[in-house]
Amino acid sequence: MKKKHISIIIINYNTSSLTLNCISSINAFEESKSTEIIVVDNASKEEEVEHLINNLKNIDNVTFIQSKINLGFAAGNMLGFQYAKGDYYAFINSDVLFVEAVFESLISFMEENQNAGVCGLQIINEQGKETTSFRPFEGIRYKLFGKKFLAFTQPKKPSMLKKYNAPIVVDFIIGSFMFFRAEAFHSIGGFDPNTFLYYEETDVCYRLLKKGYKTYFLPNLKYIHLEGKSSSFNINLKIEHLISYLYVTRKNFGFLKYIVIKYFLILSYMLKAPFKKKNRSIFLKLLKMQESLALSMRHKQKI
Structure with a gap:
């Protein structure tokens, strides 16, 4: 062979x-x-x-x-x-x-x-x-x-x-x-x-x-x-994580699952928002997120 x-x-x-x-x-x-x-x-x-x-x-x-x-x-x-x-x-x-x-x-x-x-x-x-x-x-x-x-x-x-x-x-x-x-x-x-x-x-x-x-x-x-060595955690990466998750869910698993999961995430972070600043930031970003990828880090870089 x-x-x-x-x-x-x-x-x-x-x-x-x-x-x-x-x-x-x-x-x-x-x-x-x-x-x-x-x-x-x-x-x-x-x-x-x-x-x-x-x-x-x-x-x-x-x-x-x-x-x-x-x-x-x-x-x-x-x-x-x-x-x-x-x-x-x-x-x-x-x-x-x-x-x-x-x-x-x-x-x-x-x-x-x-x-x-x-x-x-x-x-x-x-x-x-x-x-x-x-x-x-x-x-x-x-x-x-x-x-x-x-x-x-x-x-x-x-x-x-x-x-x-x-x-x-x-x-x-x-x-x-x-x-x-x-x-x-x-x-x-x-x-x-x-x-x-x-x-x-x-x-x-x-x-x-x-x-x-x-x-x-x-x-x-x-x-x-060596998990995490190629990218250290920060709030922008967490938001990117959610952007990609919601995009892939909507793309592959349908609108109903997307809506249920999105509003579950919004509710979860709303309840956690009073206790940590990062949770407030994520909650506000989730409210702004539509089905597009407009908030992705990809669009924030300068050439």
Whole structure:
């Protein structure tokens, strides 16, 4: 059988050291002859770009692309995708570290399971502890009553509360490492560039499902995710999180679910608003939010 080629796309945004460590860990475990690494810089600071370029020039299997604007996660990855030539695409966060070879096993699994559109692996943190690696679609039951209620009402659905030892079909995998069959990714048009940050994996996995592809979680393959190292939390990111969530909900799950969830969020933050300033800010933003993405961080940046 002809050896399959893998295109790895990594977004860099002021995380040059993390990106370089990520690439080093990939090349330490995977064959560089069967991989190409495409690094997309999302308008980082000049010193970050310089550091990256100086250290990438001696790595043979890396292509560097520099964007003049911050495209966000989805559009940044779609820019990198345009240079990809692989049979499979691995979209990997800059704050990921490989701890073992995974590509050969992933390809074998997907060759044996032709309905597999995308696969995710077991995430571990810096201390080696397993963390959440897949989630259910966040509908009304999940948002209003939580994951325990969802697990109780849908006992056949894989639960985040359980440990698994064999591959399972899930709703969506965490977006820090997503391994796509190229033809499946093509069939849905890739990531939706309307989202700037967050919920890209929910959207892409749901659209794959509609095309007849399944999302698999492979618990026996692992990687480290230095969660939060590529983006620190602030109030603007929380608002962006809600903007993307409501957009993806309205787009994929219908107007009724969108309205119920939106007004549940408004009520929740209204009740919390008197106690914390950040909750007041989020409450006011939710009141202003329509179905558009006009309040997204994408529209606040200067070129």
